Amino acid sequence: MPGGLALGAAVAVLLTGCGGGGDDTPPPTTTKAGDPALVAPDPAAPGTAYLALGDSLAQGVQRKATFATSREGYPDQLATALEDAGTPVTLSRIGCSGATVSSLLQGGRDCTPAAPVAMPYENRDAATSQLAYAETYLKARGDRPTLVTIDIGANDLIGCAGIDPEQVRSCFADGLPRVRTELREVARRLRDAAGERTVLAAMTYYDPAVALVRQRLAKPAALAFHEIVREQANPTIRRTFAAEGFVVARVDRAFGSDGAATDEAVDTTCRLTRLCGTGQDFHPNAEGYRRIADAFLEVVRTPVKAAAGG
Numbered sequence: 001m002p003g004g005l006a007l008g009a010a011v012a013v014l015l016t017g018c019g020g021g022g023d024d025t026p027p028p029t030t031t032k033a034g035d036p037a038l039v040a041p042d043p044a045a046p047g048t049a050y051l052a053l054g055d056s057l058a059q060g061v062q063r064k065a066t067f068a069t070s071r072e073g074y075p076d077q078l079a080t081a082l083e084d085a086g087t088p089v090t091l092s093r094i095g096c097s098g099a100t101v102s103s104l105l106q107g108g109r110d111c112t113p114a115a116p117v118a119m120p121y122e123n124r125d126a127a128t129s130q131l132a133y134a135e136t137y138l139k140a141r142g143d144r145p146t147l148v149t150i151d152i153g154a155n156d157l158i159g160c161a162g163i164d165p166e167q168v169r170s171c172f173a174d175g176l177p178r179v180r181t182e183l184r185e186v187a188r189r190l191r192d193a194a195g196e197r198t199v200l201a202a203m204t205y206y207d208p209a210v211a212l213v214r215q216r217l218a219k220p221a222a223l224a225f226h227e228i229v230r231e232q233a234n235p236t237i238r239r240t241f242a243a244e245g246f247v248v249a250r251v252d253r254a255f256g257s258d259g260a261a262t263d264e265a266v267d268t269t270c271r272l273t274r275l276c277g278t279g280q281d282f283h284p285n286a287e288g289y290r291r292i293a294d295a296f297l298e299v300v301r302t303p304v305k306a307a308a309g310g
Contacts, residue, residue: 035071037079040120041092043140048308050079050089053104053134054151056283057292058095059115063281067113069097072286075149077293078300082095082147085297089147094119095129100154100156101182104131131186134281138193145307146198148190149249153237154205157229161209162216165224172228179235180260187244201300202241202248203292204234206255208282211269213261215284226261234258247303249295255288 041049052075060073079091096103096111096119103109107129111119121133138146148211156179162173187202194200205231212222234252241248252258255272256265272274272288284292 015072035116036250037076037091037093038115038117039073039092041090041094041137043137043142043144046144048087048089048145049141050075050082050147050149050303051134051137052091052093052095052149053130054095055099055155056095056097056113057151057289059093059097059111060289061097062283062285067097067115067281067283069093069115072289073286074289074292074296077290078149078296080303081293081297082304085301085305087301087308089304094121094130094133095151096123098155099130099152100153101179101186102156104127104152104186105127105182107132131189131192133190135193138190138195138198141195141198143195143197145304146195147201147300147304147307147310148150148194148198149201149203149300150186150190151203151205152186153183153233157233160228161221163221163223165220168221168224169228172232176228176232176236176288179233180240181257183237183240184243185297187241187246191244191246197299199303199307200241200244200246201304202237202246203296204237204248204250204252205229205257206251206269206284206288207257207273208267208269208273208275211259211273211275212264223261226257230258247299248290249299251292251295254291254295 009279017207049262058075059069060071060076061067062070075091075093082089098109098112105126107123107125109123121130122128124132126132157175160168162168190200207226209222209225212218238248256268272280273284
């Protein structure tokens with residue numbers, strides 16, 4: 001997520017006049033030599049390992065001339081912040097852009113846009129999925145200090161955005177129960193694979209559709225979408241992961257998506273993404289990714305330090 005490039009294309013025509021679009025400076029693209037976070041992680045490596053799981057946000061995707069991974073995503077910024085706080089970590093980004101909860105479990109999905117180097121899992125089926133790889137890695141990692149972050153679930157539901165509020169509500173009613181069930185499995189399996197010195201962290205999502213409330217045709221559906229994200233989807237993420245011992249970063253709060261769709265919330269969404277400018281990109285810009293990193297830092301700094309023996 002808002003990994004869904006399809007959503008961006010579908011609503012782009014509604015976004016004219018939305019307001020300032022934040023920083024339009026093209027992000028640096030990744031290369032194999034210049035991005036050690038793309039190297040397959042070694043479970044026996046010393047120090048504190050950091051495994052970033054999830055969808056496009058876990059790869060720092062932003063729109064340049066095209067959509068591409070970058071080193072401005074929240075995992076990179078969180079790793080830097082932890083080092084600045086006295087706990088250096090070795091980051092490995094293995095998120096799959098476009099991933100859903102289903103594909104995290106079952107594989108069978110191409111990562112689009114793909115990272116510059118192949119992921120360390122084949123993603124063909126349940127045995128070669130992102131989750132299966134993470135389980136194998138964590139079991140091999142054992143009780144070495146480890147941080148795992150995950151962002152997942154948005155691409156399962158982002159297709160519910162549209163211009164008919166009743167269709168939005170119906171779509172969520174159909175999709176959210178499955179997402180809830182699959183999230184429980186993801187959280188449980190990661191918890192079961194993790195060692196005693198592994199810190200598990202999930203995040204809620206900001207609501208990109210809030211930027212559409214100023215558009216006359218889109219406003220009723222955008223308000224319906226926002227209400228369900230705020231009152232059902234994000235609480236589901238919080239409760240499901242917390243029940244398995246995860247700490248949960250309140251990214252919805254950091255983006256102002258946890259309250260009503262006020263002018264301030266719209267302005268924040270426009271400022272922290274390229275949604276309202278010429279880029280028409282639902283992904284965060286560098287400042288938006290920093291907000292996500294800060295939300296994670298708030299809940300992981302102390303347990304990561306403790307796990308590292310600090």
